[in-house]
Each structure stands twice: as C-alpha cells, then as structure tokens.
Amino acid sequence: MTTKNNSKKSIDEYKVIYRKKELSEKKKKEILKKLCDILGSENVSDKEIDKISYSKDYWPIALRWMLEGKIPALPDYIVWPENTKHISDVIKLANEEEIPIIPFGEGSGVMGGAIPIKGGIVVDMKKMNKTLEINKKNLTITVQTGINGMNLERTLNKEGYTFGHNPQSLYCSTLGGWLACRAAGQFSTKYGKIDDMVISLEAVLPQGEIIRSKNVPKSSTGPRTDKLLLGSEGTLGIITESTLKIWPYPEKRTLQSYAFEDLKDGLESIRKILRKGIFPAVIRLYDKIETARHFYQTKKAKGKYMLILVMEGDKELVDLEERVSHEICEEHGGIKCGEEPVLHWFDTRFNVKEASEFAPRDVIFDTIEVSVNWDKSVELYNSMIFSMKNIEGVILASAHASHFYPQGVCFYFTFGGTPVKNIAPNDLYKSVWNAAMRSCIDAGGSISHHHGIGIMRASWIEKELGQSFEVLKRIKKTLDPKNIMNPGKMGL
Template identity: 25%
Template sequence: MHPSPLVRELERRVGREAVLWRPEDLMLYEYDALSSRRAPDAVVFPTSTEHVVEIMRLANRERVPVVGRGAGTSLSGGPVVAEGGIVVSFARMKKILEIDIENQRARVQPGVVNLDLSLAVADAGYYYAPDPSSQKACTIGGNVAENSGGPHTLAYGVTSQHVLGLEVVLAGGEVIHTGASFWDRPGYDLTGFLVGSEGTLGLVTEITVRLMRRPEAVKTLLAIYNQVGDATRTVAMLTAHGITPAALEMMDGVTLRAVEAATGAGYPTDSAAVLLIEVEGLREAVDEQADIIEQVCRRNQAREVLRARTEEARARLWRGRKNAFGALGRISPSYYVQDGVIPRTRLPEMLDDIERVAQRYGLLIGNIFHAGDGNLHPLILFDSRDPAECERVVEAASEIIAKCAEMGGSITGEHGVGLEKNELMPLIFSPDDLEMMRRLKAAWNPDGLLNPGKVLPSGKMCGELRIQVSMGSGASTSAVNGRLPSRRRERVGSGGGLP
C-alpha cells in the first residue's frame, strides 16, 4: 500500500513522522466518545502554528475537509469525520507557553490537557476553573471548540468566561489574533464568538486563559433522599434562596448503585437520589452556606446529610461522580448519554417525564445532572447488538431533548451540537436564526472545508426531528465495535445512516 499524493504532500510540509495514513492507524481516529462515522484520509500532527497554516493551505488547494482534534473525548461527534479529509491532531502542540500569575493568566497550546494546566499552577495557589468530567484527558483546545463546562462551572462559568484571547488559523491559512491578554480589547468580541464554534470557523493554535485563585475553604455535602422529587425540589429551593454552590450535582438510584459497585465512593445504594453539593470561598461564608444548605435539604425530606470531614473523604465523593459514566458502562453493554438543559424550577417535572419515557420504551435510564444549572445528563442503558432496542434509544433520547426544548430549555448545555444534534437545531431556532448562523459561518468558512456536517442542520431533513446518530452495531459498516471491544463501554455508533 502506498500513501496518496495528499499524504505525500502533507509529509513534505510537516514531516513524515507527523502523518498517519495506513488504514489501521486511521481507524483510531474514526470516533470520539460518542460515535464514529468514517475514517479520515490522513491524520497529521502539527507542532507549530506554521504547520497548521501549511496544512490549511494544502487543504484549500486540494479542497479537502479539515477536522481539528484534541483528545477525542467529545460527546457530540465534534472531532468525528463526517466527510473524509484531514484530521489535525493537536496532540503534539501541548506546551504551556506562559504562566503569568501576577496577571492571573496563562498562554497554552491547544493540546494541553485541562487538568495539567491546573496542576501546573497549583503551587502558586491558582487553577483553571472549567472542569469537564474528562479533565484528566480532554484538551483545552477541545474545550474551546466545544465551550465545555463541568460541575464547577455553576459558580464560575463555562469555558468562554475564562478565555481572553486566541490565535486562530483561518480557512484560507491566514493567522489572526483575537482578544488580548487583557479584557475589553476594542472591536467585536471574536474570542467569545469563536469559543464553542466547534471547529467550524477556524483552527485555534494558541489560547490565553484566565486563572483563578484557589478558594480558602471547601465543604462538600452529600444529601440522601428516598424520593427523587425531594432532591429536585431541594435544588429549586436552593436556587430560589439565592445559594449558588460551587457545584450542585444530582445522581439518581440507578446511577448510585452502579457508581457504588464500581468506585466504593460511599454512596447509599438503597436511596432514590443524592445531591452532591460543594461550597467554596471564605471560611465564614462556607460554614454558613453549608448550614443553610443542610437545613434546606432536611426541609425537603433528606434522609441524611453527610459532610466530608477530610480531603480524602471529599475526593472519594467526587471520584464517584466523575467516574459515573464509566460505572454505568460496567452494568450495561452500551449507554447513551444525553445533554439537555431546562429551567431549574422544572427539574421535578422533567424527572417524572424522563421516568415516563423510560417506561414507555422499556429502557433503563440513569440520571446524572448538573442540577444547579438545570443541565441534565440522562444515561440510557442498552445493548447495541439489539437493533430494535437501538431504535428505541434514539426515539427516547429524541423525546427527552424535545421536552427540554418545549420547557424553554436547550438541546445542549455543554457537550455541543456536533453531528449528533445539528438536525435538532430547529427545535430551538427559527429559520431566520439559523440563516444568520449560516451566513456568519460562510464568512469564516466560505468553502465549508472546516469541520463539515457539524452544528447547523444539513437542510436535507423533512418531517420529524430526531437525533441522527445510529446506535447499533448490527447493521454497522464500521468494524470498531468488533475490533475494539474495550470501546463497548462507551457508546459507539456505526455511521450506518451515511453513504
């Protein structure tokens, strides 16, 4: 087998050791943590902005799509190749270029792992606030593309609130610098617009982020409930009381039992739901807030409210939450994690609704919520070898997301639209809204070479709006499920819906 002319040209521009092209190598780049569609034509590993410029110019000349990729932990198909082309992996652009504690900022390459930045500034008493569950693996470049969240974004905001400036390679290969190392640079806020644009407007090659000082005190509580409704009512009441914890997470009984079996975090397996609540800040504030939170929990029939007394106990409680997806994977051959948002006051109603959906479709659904900001992650458990069940999963998930939209919520709170939900965009956006997005995209990405098939609807759908990712392995044209059995814990799609 010989490399294609495109591969040879890539090798010439960025070096032989920086290009993958053999089918067995490319296969590893077919999917993210959600799904797969098809293999790219080549994977290239730039080590500099100049390399990215070279790649972009070549892609332009050859008219091939370019898809940026961090660690591939996306849950919406962001880095999944929809139409072939070149995957630009930022795995080798992983330098922390500058740490500037006096100015509370850092400059990083896109391949820097999220947690590594926090670790690098920990000694100075600082951290980088957005903390997606995948933070041990996911990259800051990926976080910028998806505008990632995490449990602690409840108090501190998602990625866009922590990015000051970007270096971006545009579709035509030009390099621009948006924002600055200070706030309010005159002009349109291109940085804010680019964060969350899912790789469809440019390739980010450098990121200036804001660092935050570690709080003096942290208190972590676990409130245990016999009724799910009592837990969701607690969330609504805490919000109404104006208490904004640093994190406010909910897990239901299905999730708890799986998590406990996998991690031994100390969660009660006989309860219907728990709230994991963390407050941070000044010692005095944290003490008072923890007391108020405990009272509100008890007023809503919490059976027990535990406080982590040691750092070890706190870490154990969080270990359960951060590994919850994986834990559910242990009790089911496959799972599908959804990401919707609703007004927080409607959590009780929404949970009942999810339960009804589960019963109607005969599916087991575990619920893990960033409850404090109304961001739901229902996990639908299923067996991808059962085509009929796969069909029901898609139906159930589509119904849940439609319900979020109907309640005045959103179809995604932090995972992104990607190729999972682009056809669902009309649930919350009018044709005029989408037309403006399309026009702005065309201004940045005129030939559609940057991450095609993402974010915006294809315009080819008619009638019912539903999630477009295929669940099953049965009718699959891809061999990923069979060859990589370990991936079975994550839901792996098949690309069956595409030519």
C-alpha cells in the same frame, strides 16, 4: 485486526460507514508531499494503522460499529502541527485542494464531532501543548489548546492555583476540545463553564487567516468575533491558543450531603442556596434510581433523592457557606448524611466503564445532558424520563442534576436497554435519543448543555436554534466558502 486464519485484513475489506470519494493515487502522493514540506515528514502520516485510529471518537454508535467490524470513516492524512503557522499553511493547502480539515483533541467527544466523515486531513493538536504564561497578578494562564486537561490542572496546582474545570473526561480531553464543544466540568457552579473562563483566544479561520483577541478583562468594541469559535466544533476554524481565568488553590474544602423525600425539595434547596449568592463548587442531586445505584451504602438515603455539596475557597467564606446551606437544606426536609457519600463520589467520579462494558453485550447505554430554567425543571425531568421509558426495549431511564445557575439547571439523563423484536441496537438507541430530544424541546429545555451537536444531534439543531441556524449557515458560508472545516457536522 486479524481474520480467523490470522492473516491481516486490509482496510478495503471492512465496511466503511461514511464512504467518501477517493482521491486519485497521484493526488494522494502530491498532497502528502506538500504536507511533508509544511510540517516535516515526522509530523505527517497516511499509514493504515493511523487512519483506523483516527476513524472515530467516543460516540457510542461509532463504538458499536467498530465492535461489528465496521469502520466509521477514514481520513486521508493525519498531521501533528507544532505551531500556528503550520496550521494556517495546512488549512491554505486544504483550500487549494478542496479537501476537509478535521480538528482533533483527544477524541473524547461523544457526539461524533471528530469523525472524518468526508475524509481529509485530521489535525491532531497534541503537540501544541505548551504553557506560555501563568500571570499570578492578573490571575490568568495562557496555553496552547492541545494541552491535556489533567496536565493543565497539575501545572497550575504546582504553582498554588487551580483552573476549576474538571470534566469527567479530564484525563482524556484537551482544552481545544473543551472550547470547541463549550464543555462543563464537575466544579462548574463555582468556577463557571469553559465559555465563562475564556479571556481571549487565537484561532486559524477556514481560509488560513489567524485571528487573536485582546487579553483584557472586558472591552466594548463591537460583537466578539472570537466567541464564534466557542462551540463551533471545528466547523469555523481551529482554536490554537487561549488566555483563561485561574483561581488561587482553595484554602479549605467542606463536604456535605442530604437526602430528600422529593425531587422538588432538593431542587428548591439548591435554588435558594444560589439566590443567597452562594456558589458551591460541586452540587449534584440524584433521583431515586441513581441514589440507589451510587449511594446504596447510605441507609438514610434509601428510597430518597441524594444531594451532595462541595464548598471550597477562602476558609471564612466556606465556613459561612456551609452553615447557610445546611440551614436551607434542613428547612426543606433534607436529612443530613455527612461526608461519606461525597467522599464516595470523589473516589468514583472518573469511573466510566459502563459504555465499554455494555456495548459488547448488545445493551445500549448512553447519557443525555440538557438545560432548563427553574420554573420548568420538574416538568422537563418528568417528561423526558417518561418519553425514554415509553420506548419498547428501554429498561432504565434516570437522571441527576449537576450544573446549576441562579436561573436554572442541567439535567444529565442516563438510559439503558436491550433491543426487542429484531430491532438493531443502534436503531433502538436512535429512537430513545429522538424521543428525548423531542420531549426536551416541548418542555422548554435546550437540547445540549455541554456535549455539543456533532453528528448525533445534527437533525435537531434547526428546531433548537430557529432563525439563528440560518445566521449560522450564512456565517459558515462566508468564512468557509469551500466547506473544508469539519464538513457535515452540526447540521452545517
């Protein structure tokens, strides 16, 4: 970063949003030396450039702060562990020194979860990216959690298998981040969400203890403590290794699309398909606004709700699933639109340039994913769209449904707007989020389907979890009495 006269600006000249208590120079040097002793100096940094790089994740508010020349938060050190012992030793040191640990995958989280708001040691997991075993008989893969998503999928594809977890952030996120946020991929209706795919895991708890669950398909040996780590967003430990389910690479894939007059008809078709025991890999139902935005080339879909379906797997089963789904969609008035819209979706599914294009123009833009049962689904859709549109400055509120269960659905809302009456963009942004969260809870939904809580949703978690939030706080206090693991996240 440079000023107008091209002289370098030091970090101290920038406004740091979450200003933390500084360590003394003596302490800084002492901890640096101890970290180098544990990890080797090549795996430790306290350089300014690295601190700035690890000062944010993909939370849109943090992105805007950066554009305004503000730094969200600075860590004191960044470390790149190469094994589980490194992590355990670093966590023990952090306990002794009472400084925070912030696990870091690839920083694609959109809730601010990886921002080091109280400084401390960012533990970047990227060097822990090894595939330890592909067991073709058991249909499992065992990997270290720093592995990049696309590399994991490619490793399996080469062997004739798939993991089936394809989030839109596939190229820029890690297995550890997925597990820590309970992520969902685009093919989730068939293959499950990341939490469904886990067989066992290894993790380092907040005082440095290492736990490892058994690699067996199921056991009945008390509550599963390892599962506490799923969705814990780095607040209860660092997940270091996992054994996960895999699938043979699909023999056949079919693409179908239908346009519906009404949201209800589209949802009803999907519900009926799932009731038959058919789980298409991809199901996406777009409202009118999103149909117009994504499928403007499909004339038959004009002014309608577009549904796309991808079936994949064994040829005979896929043929049957395609035929039955077709019958159900036609029964509900679906107009067949062919393969073209699905091919278009495949071509554009990793296209995410909007957020970075709009922010510099003072246009706010974000997405909100929630889940709800079938019997409340239409009501929730309508009330969330209404509540967002009702905020002055909001120009657009739309949604598609993209993850499905026999019991219900995940809606993925998009909103955009420009601030009016001197309201700061981030304040408009927060107002829309609060309106959306309130109406989601009122309509009986869950405030997050797969992005997690981080900072953005922290003020809503108590309302969402009720008494269970008290339990979570007690667990956190017991496991992490010095509150060193990713402090200030998830409302903890």
